Amino acid sequence: MAVYTQLGAEQLAELIGHFGVGELVSAKGIAEGVSNSNWLIETTGTNGTGARFILTMYEYRIELGDLPFFLSLLDHLAAKGCPVPRTIHDLSGALYRMIADPGSPAGPAKAVALIEFLPGVSLGDPSPAQAFAVGRSLAQMHLAAADFPAARANGMGLAEWQRLADACGADGLAAIDPGLAGIVADELAQLASQWPQDLPLGVIHADLFPDNVLMLGEQVTGLIDFYFACTDLIAYDVAVTHAAWCFDGAGNLFNAAVSNALLEGYNSIRPLSPAECAALPVLARGAALRFALSRAFDWINTPVGALVIKKDPMAFVRRLQFYADPANAAIFIAP
Amino acid sequence: MAVYTQLGAEQLAELIGHFGVGELVSAKGIAEGVSNSNWLIETTGTNGTGARFILTMYEYRIELGDLPFFLSLLDHLAAKGCPVPRTIHDLSGALYRMIADPGSPAGPAKAVALIEFLPGVSLGDPSPAQAFAVGRSLAQMHLAAADFPAARANGMGLAEWQRLADACGADGLAAIDPGLAGIVADELAQLASQWPQDLPLGVIHADLFPDNVLMLGEQVTGLIDFYFACTDLIAYDVAVTHAAWCFDGAGNLFNAAVSNALLEGYNSIRPLSPAECAALPVLARGAALRFALSRAFDWINTPVGALVIKKDPMAFVRRLQFYADPANAAIFIAP
Numbered sequence: 270m271a272v273y274t275q276l277g278a279e280q281l282a283e284l285i286g287h288f289g290v291g292e293l294v295s296a297k298g299i300a301e302g303v304s305n306s307n308w309l310i311e312t313t314g315t316n317g318t319g320a321r322f323i324l325t326m327y328e329y330r331i332e333l334g335d336l337p338f339f340l341s342l343l344d345h346l347a348a349k350g351c352p353v354p355r356t357i358h359d360l361s362g363a364l365y366r367m368i369a370d371p372g373s374p375a376g377p378a379k380a381v382a383l384i385e386f387l388p389g390v391s392l393g394d395p396s397p398a399q400a401f402a403v404g405r406s407l408a409q410m411h412l413a414a415a416d417f418p419a420a421r422a423n424g425m426g427l428a429e430w431q432r433l434a435d436a437c438g439a440d441g442l443a444a445i446d447p448g449l450a451g452i453v454a455d456e457l458a459q460l461a462s463q464w465p466q467d468l469p470l471g472v473i474h475a476d477l478f479p480d481n482v483l484m485l486g487e488q489v490t491g492l493i494d495f496y497f498a499c500t501d502l503i504a505y506d507v508a509v510t511h512a513a514w515c516f517d518g519a520g521n522l523f524n525a526a527v528s529n530a531l532l533e534g535y536n537s538i539r540p541l542s543p544a545e546c547a548a549l550p551v552l553a554r555g556a557a558l559r560f561a562l563s564r565a566f567d568w569i570n571t572p573v574g575a576l577v578i579k580k581d582p583m584a585f586v587r588r589l590q591f592y593a594d595p596a597n598a599a600i601f602i603a604p
Numbered sequence: 605m606a607v608y609t610q611l612g613a614e615q616l617a618e619l620i621g622h623f624g625v626g627e628l629v630s631a632k633g634i635a636e637g638v639s640n641s642n643w644l645i646e647t648t649g650t651n652g653t654g655a656r657f658i659l660t661m662y663e664y665r666i667e668l669g670d671l672p673f674f675l676s677l678l679d680h681l682a683a684k685g686c687p688v689p690r691t692i693h694d695l696s697g698a699l700y701r702m703i704a705d706p707g708s709p710a711g712p713a714k715a716v717a718l719i720e721f722l723p724g725v726s727l728g729d730p731s732p733a734q735a736f737a738v739g740r741s742l743a744q745m746h747l748a749a750a751d752f753p754a755a756r757a758n759g760m761g762l763a764e765w766q767r768l769a770d771a772c773g774a775d776g777l778a779a780i781d782p783g784l785a786g787i788v789a790d791e792l793a794q795l796a797s798q799w800p801q802d803l804p805l806g807v808i809h810a811d812l813f814p815d816n817v818l819m820l821g822e823q824v825t826g827l828i829d830f831y832f833a834c835t836d837l838i839a840y841d842v843a844v845t846h847a848a849w850c851f852d853g854a855g856n857l858f859n860a861a862v863s864n865a866l867l868e869g870y871n872s873i874r875p876l877s878p879a880e881c882a883a884l885p886v887l888a889r890g891a892a893l894r895f896a897l898s899r900a901f902d903w904i905n906t907p908v909g910a911l912v913i914k915k916d917p918m919a920f921v922r923r924l925q926f927y928a929d930p931a932n933a934a935i936f937i938a939p
Contacts, residue, residue: 277728294723294820297644298635309632309644388629393612
């Protein structure tokens, strides 16, 4: 959650003018996104009623060369009826614009994109019926992305986990938990030998936490924040979503009803193959390790005063251990 | 800028239900307010069109006993036509509600209020015409508040500055700037002997920075964030607003055109008396010292990882020195 850059009203108004969406009426920096700054923008609109958008300034971790993939993927999925915000192109048709950073005008320009605002709220405590709807939406997204023409390597895949672990260092991991370095080394070795190779590939969201799903009641109104989207094993996206949704916030306890509903919802639209189902325990271990490591890296490297809440890496270590327990493999077997 | 508390969608929806403003449609944590958490809330509204509100959770520095003053002041000023957001009362008529903190359910409940959303954006670089409008709005507010029946002592007045300086300590001030402790001690002594006693009192905003003014073009659409509002010398509010508006962001250079326009706008609605004009240099020194000290205190005491941007105390020390220079006293003489 962050707004890294202060944008004055004058600069915002000039920027919004390039998109042909009416005059700027309101702009509120919003506490979403750890790699970018976001504003909820209201304009006069173009047909007499106001319009709302999310303006995103890309700050960290995002390669400019990846923006066309992310932003045109939104257009592709929205055009297919997925609840995904469209990218608002500027008057020249561009997906994003470059603007000077008001904090360091002589420094490099920053990329900004204007994206449709979608209603809905992010759940803290999803019900099975809501998890079912999320599973459906994830499967719909996978099907809708099948003919998306672009591809992008997963920059947070198996190879990156080893680099993240190295960057944390044994001392850094030990500072978080005395056993963490050993757990990470063991898991990396096991996952490297067990990672599935022959499952279907596709465009995946790769970060579909409750934060990134907007809902109204039991309806999914938005899948957002596609900035980890990439081409990878489709079933890995199911594993990520499972790890993100099926453990109750406070105690991180496995919620079987939510788990079953999420998988049923997914299978109702895109049935997982027997090979995908069989691979889910190892994919879910990988997903849990991925978030444990990225959280550990952020924990160790977050600068003092950064406007982010540090997230506990151990919450995902506990999920990893849950998935690694053979007694729990049955949760992924289709009923 | 902060969202200190995570509120789940379920808790937000339940809370919003108590206000009779329709069903929750969207909630975005916004990066405004250093003493509270804020969400931009959208509901279905009650007449077929959506409605928007700011939900504020009071986190720090605000005494519960002061909330009726702040929140009924908004109602009073809005009813008089000032561009101030109304407080939305709950269905029982209460100005605010108490809710459990989801982060520590066993801990004390927190107060939350729902406030009208107003359009407009905060300026980074106000023009003279915009400063004129702000001066007018400030004077209108002072006149409209004249029959507000409640009073509140200024918790950030002269006596508090000494306490703030003591709390910073000479070492703390020296860590910010080697000369700061001496400047503060000198100013405190001078202001204590020179502070005016016989000027008109009234309800003042006491923190009318550009952040707290919403504008569309040259029109003021909102005066917001009244959480320092109190009963004090009315001319002191003019001094605070002057210190906040009349120095250009980057170099903190005095902007004479903005200063003249701000004062002209104010005088066009509520002409400052000769005694008030004569007191403005010392009042402005006090205002500059107040923000230098509160920033210094925050600079020294902001916990690691807090979600706030630390503001440079020295920007207000430079303004203090500007105001203290007798050569600059003429800026406050009515043309």
